[in-house]
Amino acid sequence: MIDLLSLESYCNEVLQVDEFNDYCPNGLQVEAARQVEKLMLGVTACQALIQAAEEWGADALLVHHGYFWKGEGLALRGVKANRVGALFRQRTALLAYHLPLDAHQTYGNNRQLGERLGLLPANPVAEGSLIWQTSLSEPISAAELTQRIADRLHRRPTHIAPNERPLKRIGWCTGAAQDAIMEAAGQGLDAYISGEISEQTVHLARELGIHYFAAGHHATERYGVQALGRHLAERFSLEYRFVDVENPV
Structure with a gap:
């Protein structure tokens, strides 16, 4: 088990997020938990992945594609409201890493x-x-x-x-x-x-x-988040699970 903010700080340091001018915020996007023992991994924080996290009892989701992209509307409504609302209701935090997870020399x-x-x-x-x-x-x-x-x-x-x-x-x-x-x-x-x-x-x-x-x-883009998740699980003694939500694109 690890404190959520400590987990974010470690990921930010490993992935050197400050080196990137990205299209979205990297790191903790939805602070809906305090401690992380069960970490679910996925490519995109879609509703199906959020549902899988609730069923497994995940404390946090770690994904490549999160929310709050440049150019999109700021209001939490519609699909975005449903997703973020579900995360808060089930107390599942969301961490997302975009370009830093593409580029990393080991986990990218x-x-x-x-x-x-x-x-x-x-x-x-x-x-x-x-x-x-x-x-x-x-x-x-x-x-x-x-x-x-x-x-x-x-x-x-x-x-x-x-x-x-x-x-x-x-x-x-x-x-x-x-x-x-x-x-x-x-x-x-x-x-x-x-x-x-x-x-x-x-x-x-x-x-x-x-x-x-x-x-x-x-x-x-299925493999970087799995490599990073395995590393985090080993380092901090976490349970982890990768859920591959089918996507033909």
Whole structure:
């Protein structure tokens, strides 16, 4: 068991949240508990995850996608009121880490996705970049990489193929990072993996000559929160559980 604010302070320090200019507040978002013994993990603090936390008796939720995003309405009404109200009623705190959890060298989504796909060792393409890269000892075909993603993420990616060249330098950035395809191509990568795809991504991949794999926003961001949660559970003797709320996107 650990005091909630102490848990937040530890996470903030480990993930170096002050180093990021993010689209949402990182750390404690809903202070609905004081002590944490049971920690539930998930990708997004949706109503289904909140319900699962209540059924399990979780003291806190740790997620990648929380609330209070830049540009959204400030009022607690509708869906947001239902979610926040439920957290307070069931006394479940909410901690959320966005970009800091993408970037962390050990627990981050990019590092964890690279491990999941067998693309380690790897490193960011440039200082301050969220794109990670690796150079394979032996090139593989686009079909091989497609099948590897499908097998290990349990979701077949959308693949945009501009050519038939084998792939040696592969880069990735989880979530909604399709717009970083130009940076990926500028770094000389043969292929770039992310979560989502936009209409323009197809044309950019073809014109830039880089293979693009859209592997799913949710599917690519399931692993960072689990890695961080396991670490917290071991360090502070917490019970923990990851709930994967099905999401085809």
